[in-house]
Amino acid sequence: MTAHPSVSDLxxxxxxxxxxxxxKKSGLDLALLASDVPAAAAAMFTQNRVxxxxxxxxxxxxxxxxxxxxxxxxxxxxxxxxxxxDGYAAAAATTLKVARELGRLHPSQILVCSxxxxxxxxxxxxxxxxxxxxxxxxxxxxxxxxQFTRAIMTTDTRxxxxxxxxxxxxxxxxxxxxxxxxxxxxxxxxxxxxFLATDAxxxxxxxxxxxxxxxxxxFNAITVDGDTSTNDTVAILANGRSGARKITKEDAAFMxxxxxxxxxxxxxxxxxxxxxxxAQRVIEIEVRGAPSPRAADQVARTVANSPLVKTALxxxxxxxxxxxxxxxxxxxAFDFERVDIRxxxxxxxxxGREHPFNERVAHKKMLAKFVPVVVDLRSGRSSARIWTxxxxxxxxxxxxxxxx
Amino acid sequence: MTAHPSVSDLxxxxxxxxxxxxxKKSGLDLALLASDVPAAAAAMFTQNRVxxxxxxxxxxxxxxxxxxxxxxxxxxxxxxxxxxxDGYAAAAATTLKVARELGRLHPSQILVCSxxxxxxxxxxxxxxxxxxxxxxxxxxxxxxxxQFTRAIMTTDTRxxxxxxxxxxxxxxxxxxxxxxxxxxxxxxxxxxxxFLATDAxxxxxxxxxxxxxxxxxxFNAITVDGDTSTNDTVAILANGRSGARKITKEDAAFMxxxxxxxxxxxxxxxxxxxxxxxAQRVIEIEVRGAPSPRAADQVARTVANSPLVKTALxxxxxxxxxxxxxxxxxxxAFDFERVDIRxxxxxxxxxGREHPFNERVAHKKMLAKFVPVVVDLRSGRSSARIWTxxxxxxxxxxxxxxxx
Numbered sequence: 170m171t172a173h174p175s176v177s178d179l180x181x182x183x184x185x186x187x188x189x190x191x192x193k194k195s196g197l198d199l200a201l202l203a204s205d206v207p208a209a210a211a212a213m214f215t216q217n218r219v220x221x222x223x224x225x226x227x228x229x230x231x232x233x234x235x236x237x238x239x240x241x242x243x244x245x246x247x248x249x250x251x252x253x254x255d256g257y258a259a260a261a262a263t264t265l266k267v268a269r270e271l272g273r274l275h276p277s278q279i280l281v282c283s284x285x286x287x288x289x290x291x292x293x294x295x296x297x298x299x300x301x302x303x304x305x306x307x308x309x310x311x312x313x314x315x316q317f318t319r320a321i322m323t324t325d326t327r328x329x330x331x332x333x334x335x336x337x338x339x340x341x342x343x344x345x346x347x348x349x350x351x352x353x354x355x356x357x358x359x360x361x362x363x364f365l366a367t368d369a370x371x372x373x374x375x376x377x378x379x380x381x382x383x384x385x386x387x388f389n390a391i392t393v394d395g396d397t398s399t400n401d402t403v404a405i406l407a408n409g410r411s412g413a414r415k416i417t418k419e420d421a422a423f424m425x426x427x428x429x430x431x432x433x434x435x436x437x438x439x440x441x442x443x444x445x446x447x448a449q450r451v452i453e454i455e456v457r458g459a460p461s462p463r464a465a466d467q468v469a470r471t472v473a474n475s476p477l478v479k480t481a482l483x484x485x486x487x488x489x490x491x492x493x494x495x496x497x498x499x500x501x502a503f504d505f506e507r508v509d510i511r512x513x514x515x516x517x518x519x520x521g522r523e524h525p526f527n528e529r530v531a532h533k534k535m536l537a538k539f540v541p542v543v544v545d546l547r548s549g550r551s552s553a554r555i556w557t558x559x560x561x562x563x564x565x566x567x568x569x570x571x572x573x
Numbered sequence: 574m575t576a577h578p579s580v581s582d583l584x585x586x587x588x589x590x591x592x593x594x595x596x597k598k599s600g601l602d603l604a605l606l607a608s609d610v611p612a613a614a615a616a617m618f619t620q621n622r623v624x625x626x627x628x629x630x631x632x633x634x635x636x637x638x639x640x641x642x643x644x645x646x647x648x649x650x651x652x653x654x655x656x657x658x659d660g661y662a663a664a665a666a667t668t669l670k671v672a673r674e675l676g677r678l679h680p681s682q683i684l685v686c687s688x689x690x691x692x693x694x695x696x697x698x699x700x701x702x703x704x705x706x707x708x709x710x711x712x713x714x715x716x717x718x719x720q721f722t723r724a725i726m727t728t729d730t731r732x733x734x735x736x737x738x739x740x741x742x743x744x745x746x747x748x749x750x751x752x753x754x755x756x757x758x759x760x761x762x763x764x765x766x767x768f769l770a771t772d773a774x775x776x777x778x779x780x781x782x783x784x785x786x787x788x789x790x791x792f793n794a795i796t797v798d799g800d801t802s803t804n805d806t807v808a809i810l811a812n813g814r815s816g817a818r819k820i821t822k823e824d825a826a827f828m829x830x831x832x833x834x835x836x837x838x839x840x841x842x843x844x845x846x847x848x849x850x851x852a853q854r855v856i857e858i859e860v861r862g863a864p865s866p867r868a869a870d871q872v873a874r875t876v877a878n879s880p881l882v883k884t885a886l887x888x889x890x891x892x893x894x895x896x897x898x899x900x901x902x903x904x905x906a907f908d909f910e911r912v913d914i915r916x917x918x919x920x921x922x923x924x925g926r927e928h929p930f931n932e933r934v935a936h937k938k939m940l941a942k943f944v945p946v947v948v949d950l951r952s953g954r955s956s957a958r959i960w961t962x963x964x965x966x967x968x969x970x971x972x973x974x975x976x977x
C-alpha cells in the first residue's frame with residue numbers, strides 16, 4: 170500500500186466527496202461515495218443483536234432497490250446506535266436528502282453508514298445541512314478518494330485503502346477499497362466499515378457470492394479484542410463502467426474477480442489489525458492438524474483473543490505455555506502432548522513440552538512488526554488462520570479514557 | 574476478612590507448615606496442609622484440555638484413596654505443566670515423600686498442587702529435600718495458617734483467606750479456606766488454587782455435592798480475563814474432628830454446612846477478583862430478565878470478559894453502549910430495544926437508549942471499589958451474576974513483562 174492512491178487505481182464512474190459537518194469536534198466527518206450509474210451492490214452487516222439504525226436502513230434499502238445502488242453516505246463521530254425511533258428517522262432522512270440532491274433518486278438507492286459513539290442522539294440536522302455541498306463537490310479523482318478514506322476514521326491512526334485490477338475478456342477491471350476500524354474488531358462482520366468500488370459488470374447475486382467468499386478469509390479472520398460492534402458493514406458497488414462483459418456465472422472471470430477482491434480485502438483487513446488500538450505488531454495465528462475446520466478456527470480464535478497471550482506478545486515474550494493453555498480451553502478435544510508450537514519461526518514447544526531454544530533470539534525475533542505463530546495440534550488435517558495484534562498498555566489508555 | 578486469622582477460626586485437627594525450598598527466587602514456595610486423621614476429601618479441577626501433572630496425579634489419588642486424604646502439598650513458582658513424563662514423576666515423587674515423612678502413609682492419601690510458570694522443568698529435588706523439615710515443623714495454629722496463605726501466592730498482592738462456622742446437632746463446626754490467583758481467572762475451575770479445611774463429619778459423596786454447589790455460584794462465577802489455567806484446583810478436607818454427627822444425607826445439617834461453605838467460597842472468590850492483576854475495582858455483572866438461566870449466564874460472561882467494557886470500567890466511564898454491544902454478541906436472542914442498564918445504581922439506559930443521567934455523578938460513583946452493573950433484558954425470568962474486575966494498564970504491564 171503506497172501512501173497515496175493514484176489515478177491508475179480508480180475504477181471508472183465513481184466519485185467521492187467529503188466535508189466537516191460538525192459531528193466530530195474537528196475534522197472531516199461526512200463522506201459520500203457515488204456511482205454515475207446504478208451499480209450492482211452487495212453488503213454484509215454486523216451479526217450483533219444490537220444493530221444500529223443505519224445498518225437496518227441499509228439492509229432494507231438493498232432489498233427494496235433490488236441491489237441497485239447509486240451512493241453510500243457515511244458519517245463518523247456518532248454511530249447512531251441505541252438512539253430509538255429518532256435514530257431510524259435520522260438514517261432514513263439522510264438517505265432521502267442524498268437521493269434528492271443526487272437527482273430525484275429513490276432513497277432506497279442510497280446506503281447509509283455511521284461510526285462513532287453509541288447511545289448519543291445523532292444531530293441529523295448537521296448532516297442534512299451539509300449534504301447539498303457534499304453532492305456539489307463530488308469528484309472522480311484520487312485526491313477526493315484519499316479525503317474519503319480520512320473522513321471515515323475514528324480512533325484510526327491512519328487511513329487504510331487498497332487496490333487491485335484484473336482482466337476480464339480483454340478489458341481491465343479495477344477494484345478499489347478503503348476501511349476504518351481500530352478497536353472492537355472481531356470476526357463476523359467485525360467492528361469496522363469497509364467500502365469497495367469496482368467497474369466490473371457483475372450480477373448482484375454473483376457479487377454477493379464473491380463478497381461473501383472474500384470476507385470469510387479476510388475481514389472475518391481478524392480480531393483485535395473479541396468484541397463485535399453494532400455498526401459493522403462491508404459494502405461493494407459494481408457499476409459495470411469498465412465495459413467488460415458481465416459476470417453471471419461461476420466461470421474463470423468470476424474466479425479472477427473474486428481473487429482480486431480477496432486481495433483487496435486481505436490488505437484492508439491486515440491494515441485494520443496493524444492499526445489495532447495500541448498495537449505494536451500483527452500476529453498471525455495459524456492452527457494446523459486440527460480434527461475439523463471448525464475446530465481449527467475455534468482454537469485459532471481462542472488463542473487470538475486470549476488477553477494473556479496478547480499481553481505476552483506485547484512484551485515479545487516467547488511464553489508458549491500461555492498459547493497452549495489458551496488452545497486448551499477452546500472447547501476442542503486434542504491431546505496436548507502431541508502439540509508443536511512455533512513462534513516467529515522458532516520451534517519452542519515439541520510434543521507439548523519445551524523444545525530447547527535461545528530465549529534471547531526468540532525475544533528479538535518477536536519484536537518484529539509481523540509475528541507468525543503456528544500451533545500444530547497433530548490431531549487431524551484441518552487448518553485455520555486468524556490475524557490479531559498484541560495487547561498493549563496503550564489499548565487500555567485509549568479505551569479507558571472518560572468519554573467527555 | 575480481618576488481617577489475620579485467629580485461633581477461633583481454626584477447625585480442629587489440621588496443621589500447616591511452610592518453607593522456602595528455592596523454586597522462587599526468594600520467599601516461601603512450599604506449603605503443607607495436613608489432617609491428624611484421614612479426612613473425607615473432594616476436589617474440582619480445571620476443565621482445560623491441557624492439565625498439569627499435579628492435577629492428573631491428585632485426580633488419580635482421590636479415586637485410589639477412595640476420597641480419604643491426609644495432606645495436601647503445594648508448591649508455588651513452577652506449575653509443573655507441559656513438563657512431560659518427568660513432570661508426572663516429579664508430582665508422584667513429591668506425594669510419595671510426603672506420605673513417608675508423615676508416617677508410612679500410602680502416597681494416594683496425599684494431594685499435590687503446583688502453581689507458577691508453565692513449561693519449565695520442575696526441579697523436584699528441591700522439593701524432596703525440603704519435605705522432611707516441612708513435615709517436622711507443621712503446627713495447628715493461626716500463624717502457621719497465615720504463612721500457608723502466603724506460601725501459595727504467585728502474582729497475588731495479598732494473601733486471601735476466609736472462615737465460617739455453623740452448628741450441627743449442638744456442635745460447633747469450623748470451615749477455613751484460603752486461595753491464590755490473580756490473573757488467568759475464569760469460570761470452570763479457573764486459574765486458581767483454593768484449599769478448604771473443615772472439622773465437620775461428612776461422607777465424601779455429600780462433601781463432593783456440597784463443594785460442587787458452593788463452587789458453582791462462587792469460584793465458577795468469577796472471571797478476570799477469560800483464560801482458564803492448566804492447574805486450577807479447589808480441594809476440601811473434612812476430618813470429622815468437631816465431634817458433630819456425620820452428614821450422610823441432604824438434611825438440614827447438610828444445608829447448613831453447604832451454606833457456610835458457600836459463604837467461605839464467595840469471600841475467597843471475591844478476594845481473587847479484587848486482587849485481579851492490575852485491578853482497581855470489583856465489577857458485579859447481573860443479568861436479569863433473560864429467556865433462560867444459560868442465556869443469562871452467557872450474556873453476563875460475555876459482558877464480563879469484554880475488554881472494551883473492562884477498560885471503560887477502568888476509566889469509570891459510564892459507557893453503557895459498550896455493555897449493550899457486548900451483550901448483543903453473546904449469542905443470545907433478545908430485543909435490544911427492551912433492555913435497561915443500571916451502572917452503580919444509576920439508570921443509564923432505558924429500553925435500549927440513553928436515559929438522561931448526570932455523567933459527573935455516574936463517573937464519581939463508578940470510582941468505587943465495588944461497582945454493580947445490572948443488565949435487564951426484559952425478555953424472560955432468568956438471571957445470573959458474574960464478578961470480574963476492571964482492565965487497567967497495570968494488567969498489561971504485569972503480563973507483558975519478559976519472563977526472565
